[in-house]
Amino acid sequence: MKAVALAALLAAGTAYADDAIDPSAAQSAGEANLETKAPREGVTFAAALGGGMIISQGKTATAPVLSLRLGHVANASTVVTVELIGGTYAHNPDMTSGTRVDGEGDLLVGGQVYIAPSVWLRGAGGVGVHTTDDGTGRKTGAGLGGLGGVGLDLVRWHYAVLGLEGFYCGTFAKGGYVSLGGLSVGLSYY
Numbered sequence: 001m002k003a004v005a006l007a008a009l010l011a012a013g014t015a016y017a018d019d020a021i022d023p024s025a026a027q028s029a030g031e032a033n034l035e036t037k038a039p040r041e042g043v044t045f046a047a048a049l050g051g052g053m054i055i056s057q058g059k060t061a062t063a064p065v066l067s068l069r070l071g072h073v074a075n076a077s078t079v080v081t082v083e084l085i086g087g088t089y090a091h092n093p094d095m096t097s098g099t100r101v102d103g104e105g106d107l108l109v110g111g112q113v114y115i116a117p118s119v120w121l122r123g124a125g126g127v128g129v130h131t132t133d134d135g136t137g138r139k140t141g142a143g144l145g146g147l148g149g150v151g152l153d154l155v156r157w158h159y160a161v162l163g164l165e166g167f168y169c170g171t172f173a174k175g176g177y178v179s180l181g182g183l184s185v186g187l188s189y190y
Contacts, residue, residue: 040079043071044070044071045071046068046186046189048067048187051065052065052181052184054087054180062089070082077115079111083126088104089103102130104180106127106128106147107128108146111123120151123146126145127144128170129171130178143173144172148168165184169181
């Protein structure tokens with residue numbers, strides 16, 4: 001019985017390892033200690049300014065939006081980020097009252113992943129604060145927030161990158177769900 005099993009094993013052939021090195025595996029192994037060879041490295045900073053929309057309590061309004069991100073390159077395609085994002089909406093409900101300002105702001109921790117050399121996706125979670133002024137005073141609500149976004153790096157000059165980015169963030173705050181979305185022009189330093 002043992003002789004038959006041994007003969008079957010020998011007849012099955014011998015396996016050989018391929019001597020070719022997978023470039024992707026070699027790059028990942030070389031970056032195991034966060035030593036990347038990507039065009040991005042170390043500490044990153046990004047700022048984006050554009051237009052967007054606030055949706056709150058069934059009302060929508062256009063608003064300027066600002067995003068500030070501080071990050072650190074984790075590997076060839078990922079940046080870990082801390083982000084401050086916000087927008088304001090100035091409105092005058094009638095001609096007799098003064099201008100009122102509503103706003104949305106979020107402090108988020110997340111990541112930005114490059115899915116192509118110049119295309120990235122980002123996601124983050126944290127806390128958000130929404131303020132409204134209905135004429136009886138400012139009302140503030142805070143809650144959990146989340147963000148999703150996409151970007152396209154248009155021009156790279158040494159460590160500076162000019163790009164377009166879109167995002168949508170939402171906050172479950174006192175008084176309901178508040179969201180802020182926008183399309184911005186960004187400047188990043190990698």
